[in-house]
Amino acid sequence: MxxxxxxxxxxxxxxxxxxxxxxxxxxxxxxxxxxxxxEPISTSAVEDLAVLTGKGGGENEKLIFKILKRGxxxxxxxxxxxxxxxxxxxxxxxxxLSRFYAxxxxxxxxxxxxxxxxxxxxxxxxxxxxYREFYQCDAxxxxxxxxxxxxxxxxxILTAFERMGFADATVHLxxxxxxxxxxxxxxxPEDKRGQACIALDKLDKMPRESVEAELLGLLGAEPVxxxxxxxxxxxxxxxxxxxxxxxAGPQSYQRLAWIAxxxxxxxxxxxxxNPSLMRGLDYYTGPVFEFxxxxxxxxxxxxxxxxxxxxxxxxxxVPACGASIGFERLLLLLEESGAxxxxxxxEFCVLVFDESLREKSLELARHLRAVGKTADLxxxxxxxxxxxxxxxxxxxxxxxxxxxDEAAAxxxxxxxxxxxxxxxVKAEELVAGK
Amino acid sequence: MxxxxxxxxxxxxxxxxxxxxxxxxxxxxxxxxxxxxxEPISTSAVEDLAVLTGKGGGENEKLIFKILKRGxxxxxxxxxxxxxxxxxxxxxxxxxLSRFYAxxxxxxxxxxxxxxxxxxxxxxxxxxxxYREFYQCDAxxxxxxxxxxxxxxxxxILTAFERMGFADATVHLxxxxxxxxxxxxxxxPEDKRGQACIALDKLDKMPRESVEAELLGLLGAEPVxxxxxxxxxxxxxxxxxxxxxxxAGPQSYQRLAWIAxxxxxxxxxxxxxNPSLMRGLDYYTGPVFEFxxxxxxxxxxxxxxxxxxxxxxxxxxVPACGASIGFERLLLLLEESGAxxxxxxxEFCVLVFDESLREKSLELARHLRAVGKTADLxxxxxxxxxxxxxxxxxxxxxxxxxxxDEAAAxxxxxxxxxxxxxxxVKAEELVAGK
Numbered sequence: 001m002x003x004x005x006x007x008x009x010x011x012x013x014x015x016x017x018x019x020x021x022x023x024x025x026x027x028x029x030x031x032x033x034x035x036x037x038x039e040p041i042s043t044s045a046v047e048d049l050a051v052l053t054g055k056g057g058g059e060n061e062k063l064i065f066k067i068l069k070r071g072x073x074x075x076x077x078x079x080x081x082x083x084x085x086x087x088x089x090x091x092x093x094x095x096x097l098s099r100f101y102a103x104x105x106x107x108x109x110x111x112x113x114x115x116x117x118x119x120x121x122x123x124x125x126x127x128x129x130x131y132r133e134f135y136q137c138d139a140x141x142x143x144x145x146x147x148x149x150x151x152x153x154x155x156x157i158l159t160a161f162e163r164m165g166f167a168d169a170t171v172h173l174x175x176x177x178x179x180x181x182x183x184x185x186x187x188x189p190e191d192k193r194g195q196a197c198i199a200l201d202k203l204d205k206m207p208r209e210s211v212e213a214e215l216l217g218l219l220g221a222e223p224v225x226x227x228x229x230x231x232x233x234x235x236x237x238x239x240x241x242x243x244x245x246x247x248a249g250p251q252s253y254q255r256l257a258w259i260a261x262x263x264x265x266x267x268x269x270x271x272x273x274n275p276s277l278m279r280g281l282d283y284y285t286g287p288v289f290e291f292x293x294x295x296x297x298x299x300x301x302x303x304x305x306x307x308x309x310x311x312x313x314x315x316x317x318v319p320a321c322g323a324s325i326g327f328e329r330l331l332l333l334l335e336e337s338g339a340x341x342x343x344x345x346x347e348f349c350v351l352v353f354d355e356s357l358r359e360k361s362l363e364l365a366r367h368l369r370a371v372g373k374t375a376d377l378x379x380x381x382x383x384x385x386x387x388x389x390x391x392x393x394x395x396x397x398x399x400x401x402x403x404x405d406e407a408a409a410x411x412x413x414x415x416x417x418x419x420x421x422x423x424x425v426k427a428e429e430l431v432a433g434k
Numbered sequence: 435m436x437x438x439x440x441x442x443x444x445x446x447x448x449x450x451x452x453x454x455x456x457x458x459x460x461x462x463x464x465x466x467x468x469x470x471x472x473e474p475i476s477t478s479a480v481e482d483l484a485v486l487t488g489k490g491g492g493e494n495e496k497l498i499f500k501i502l503k504r505g506x507x508x509x510x511x512x513x514x515x516x517x518x519x520x521x522x523x524x525x526x527x528x529x530x531l532s533r534f535y536a537x538x539x540x541x542x543x544x545x546x547x548x549x550x551x552x553x554x555x556x557x558x559x560x561x562x563x564x565y566r567e568f569y570q571c572d573a574x575x576x577x578x579x580x581x582x583x584x585x586x587x588x589x590x591i592l593t594a595f596e597r598m599g600f601a602d603a604t605v606h607l608x609x610x611x612x613x614x615x616x617x618x619x620x621x622x623p624e625d626k627r628g629q630a631c632i633a634l635d636k637l638d639k640m641p642r643e644s645v646e647a648e649l650l651g652l653l654g655a656e657p658v659x660x661x662x663x664x665x666x667x668x669x670x671x672x673x674x675x676x677x678x679x680x681x682a683g684p685q686s687y688q689r690l691a692w693i694a695x696x697x698x699x700x701x702x703x704x705x706x707x708n709p710s711l712m713r714g715l716d717y718y719t720g721p722v723f724e725f726x727x728x729x730x731x732x733x734x735x736x737x738x739x740x741x742x743x744x745x746x747x748x749x750x751x752v753p754a755c756g757a758s759i760g761f762e763r764l765l766l767l768l769e770e771s772g773a774x775x776x777x778x779x780x781e782f783c784v785l786v787f788d789e790s791l792r793e794k795s796l797e798l799a800r801h802l803r804a805v806g807k808t809a810d811l812x813x814x815x816x817x818x819x820x821x822x823x824x825x826x827x828x829x830x831x832x833x834x835x836x837x838x839d840e841a842a843a844x845x846x847x848x849x850x851x852x853x854x855x856x857x858x859v860k861a862e863e864l865v866a867g868k
Contacts, residue, residue, distance in 0.1 A: 002747075002748045003482075003484050003485055003488070003533075003746055003747055003748065004482050004484060004485060004533075005533055005536040005537040005747050005748075006537060007477065007478040007480075007481070007533075008478065008480055008481065008482050008521055011478035011479075011480055012478060013475070013476065013477050013478065013534050013537065013538065014475060014476040014477075015475065015538060015541060015542070016473035016474055016475060016548075018476075019473075019474040019475060019476050020474065022476075023474065034780075034808060035780075035803050035806075035807070035808045035809070036803065036809075036810070036811070037780050037783070037808070037809065037810025037811060037828065039450035039453075039828075040450055040453040040454065040457065041447070041448060041449065041450060041453060042447065042448040042452075042453050042456070043441065043447050043448075044441040044442065044445035044446060044447065044567055045445075045479070045553060045555075045567060046441075046442055046445055046499070046555070046566075046567065047441070047442065048437075048438050048442050050437050050438060051437055051438060054437070065480070065501050065502075065504075065521075066501065066502040067499050067500065067501055067502065067523075068499075068500040068501065068502050068518055068519050070499075070557050078515075081512075084502055084518060085502050087442055087499075089501075099437075099438075099439055099441075100447050102439040103439040103440060103447065104447065104449060107449060108449070108827075109824050109827035109828055110820075110823075110824065110827075111812075111813050111814060111824070113810070113813065114450075119479060121479075121480070123504050132480075133478055133479060133480065141813045144813045144814040145814070146813055146814040146815060148786070148792065148796065148811065148813050148814065148815075149813045149814075151796065152811060152813055155800075159803070262793065262796060265793070265796075265797070266796075266800050312437055313436075313437055313439050314436045314437065314439075346468075346469075346471050349471070352582070358582065359696065359699070362582065362585065362696060362699075362700075363699070366589075366700050369469055369470065369593070372469075373469070374468060374469045374471070375469070375470075375471065376470070376471025376547070377470070377471060377582065377586060378545075379545050379547065379575045379578045379580055379582050379583045379586055380545060380578040380579070380580040380582065380583075381580060381582075386544075389544075390543050390544065390545070393542075393543035393544075394471065394473075394543055
């Protein structure tokens with residue numbers, strides 16, 4: 001039986017060029033988050049299943065990669081037909097952050113501004129652009145009810161996009177409380193509001209007619225007619241009636257309007273209140289938001305306020321607000337724009353003329369590296385033709401050769417791999433940067 | 435039932451200070467690897483179980499965290515009492531690299547110098563200093579038999595240690611082929627050499643007497659007496675008889691001596707041939723090496739040549755040599771030395787006097803960030819005392835306040851949090867760096 005050389009379905013390898021682009025994005029995002037006063041944290045990839053399941057995870061719970069129990073516990077579980085798994089891979093970074101905060105809050109500044117960058121795993125059916133292992137880059141503020149939190153989190157992410165060349169990203173704002181208020185105003189009874197939200201959330205993925213039919217069946221004609229001007233306006237391509245929306249929940253609306261105004265004052269012109277924005281997760285309690293870009297269908301990330309997630313861990317409700325960058329989609333934009341591409345490779349690639357001169361090459365590489373230069377060394381003594389091919393593949397700027405003549409004269413032959421120009425130079429001069 | 439706030443046993447959270455130290459180490463190691471011409475790669479955290487099991491993994495196979503099958507496949511496996519798992523978490527980075535190379539080699543330079551930094555997982559019993567999730571930082575050269583590979587890999591890692599303040603790390607060298615040759619010379623029959631190696635590998639963990647008793651039972655008195663001068667010398671604190679060792683396998687020994695000589699020529703003075711060095715993994719075929727430091731028991735990393743691991747993936751034998759940094763142990767040294775500690779925090783922490791002046795603070799933070807300064811903003815409008823406490827906890831250099839008087843005068847109050855000195859300054863001057 002042959003062993004697979006592909007990663008499992010939905011998982012990926014990254015070659016050097018892709019790695020360089022991902023590292024570039026992580027570096028820019030980290031620097032921007034830091035400049036806003038967010039501090040890095042990290043949690044374990046593996047969590048107790050009890051943390052991952054139950055209130056908070058919503059749809060994502062079905063997507064947990066569960067880890068098999070081990071040893072005697074596994075034997076017992078099999079014998080009793082019991083639970084086979086005790087641990088699971090995290091499916092987002094928000095739930096782990098809430099656990100982290102519940103555990104470590106006495107050691108943290110208050111409020112706590114955190115950022116967290118790392119992989120998450122979801123057992124989804126693999127399809128184009130959807131992976132089972134992908135990165136998230138979250139920024140969160142825990143412990144403050146102020147709408148400054150929303151402004152900070154959204155500004156930080158828009159700044160990161162801008163630094164990568166995507167100043168034209170848009171942000172859509174809504175408020176979960178306002179959605180519920182609009183449903184109430186439209187006459188939707190309390191016990192049907194959750195279902196209505198789930199149906200409304202499908203408006204950007206499914207034909208409008210089928211969602212309307214579902215809502216008509218669920219709510220009847222009158223409420224659906226009322227919702228056409230607010231929560232359903234986006235799907236019909238009409239502008240939402242924002243004054244009707246404001247009337248449903250004046251306080252929530254004014255908070256949202258303040259956030260939009262401050263973002264505009266910060267120079268972010270692509271900001272809009274969008275009553276049809278739902279965001280899938282059921283732990284949101286207030287403002288929600290989503291980043292979009294004209295070149296992508298779907299979102300470039302999003303987030304919102306989740307003031308009650310902390311209760312899952314037995315503590316009191318702690319106000320919290322955070323957002324996640326859609327890292328893999330951002331990488332698609334970066335790939336297209338060419339930003340963050342691998343730089344030019346090493347400054348020097350030192351070739352090895354033959355075994356008798358191997359030490360000369362090693363010495364030259366050593367001296368170049370000692371002064372901080374990047375110097376690749378061909379790891380062998382193959383034909384020079386293969387070695388030049390290697391230097392080209394590494395995108396080195398210069399190939400350096402010490403053959404018998406050069407060695408006798410105390411010189412190095414330096415070939416500029418772009419122009420093809422060759423020159424003889426003393427090793428000390430190369431090291432000195434001449 | 436309360437939900438756990440701790441990460442699972444053997445797993446860890448990292449607070450901002452620890453994160454900063456880990457990022458420092460990753461950055462230094464990456465920069466050094468790059469300067470030697472190694473290129474970054476990344477593989478999936480999850481592999482098919484068939485990749486992780488079978489030849490190559492050795493003892494580590496028992497330590498795989500296996501992932502439960504999902505949906506119908508799980509139901510079928512339970513019903514048939516079959517294999518419950520199809521995937522697993524990687525337990526090292528070498529096996530994934532071999533799979534990666536088998537898959538992607540046509541797109542890679544030849545030979546291929548790769549580095550790979552990331553977490554691995556082992557279902558070991560958790561104990562002090564031993565974790566179930568930990569980082570590895572590997573450098574490998576695939577496709578070359580030259581001992582230059584060993585010199586490059588070892589030099590790169592010693593350079594990384596040196597940059598972090600540990601120029602006094604030592605490297606121990608041995609050769610798997612030479613060990614077998616010495617066993618043959620001592621009269622150990624071929625079918626007992628594997629077992630003998632396993633017993634010898636225990637010499638640095640168990641009392642010498644019990645290992646000797648095991649070897650006597652396995653081999654008899656004469657071979658054990660012969661091995662006392664070579665493979666067993668280290669355990670008795672005596673210097674090994676290197677000329678006897680050389681006689682066992684002159685060619686392998688000379689290669690090892692050349693590697694040691696070139697490392698010494700590179701300025702690495704703490705290099706020694708140590709016949710008792712075994713290294714646990716059964717895929718090593720030639721030179722093996724291990725890094726140590728006086729302040730740590732056990733190793734600071736290690737590696738070796740594994741010329742036949744590629745055969746696992748159905749291809750021909752491809753020569754390969756690589757090493758791994760013991761990242762978690764390195765972090766212990768860094769923690770003790772204080773290197774890589776979090777820097778001073780943001781240059782500014784902008785406080786928020788009250789809600790009516792909130793926008794003034796937001797504007798000031800915005801202008802400071804726009805010119806590249808790090809400016810935290812207190813996310814709320816609490817009491818100033820709490821806000822100063824926050825600024826201290828963030829290790830900010832200066833707290834900035836715009837109260838009613840400052841706002842009226844168009845000024846900002848800047849407090850140096852180290853000296854306590856306060857001054858009034860125009861916002862534009864702060865932004866201009868005055």
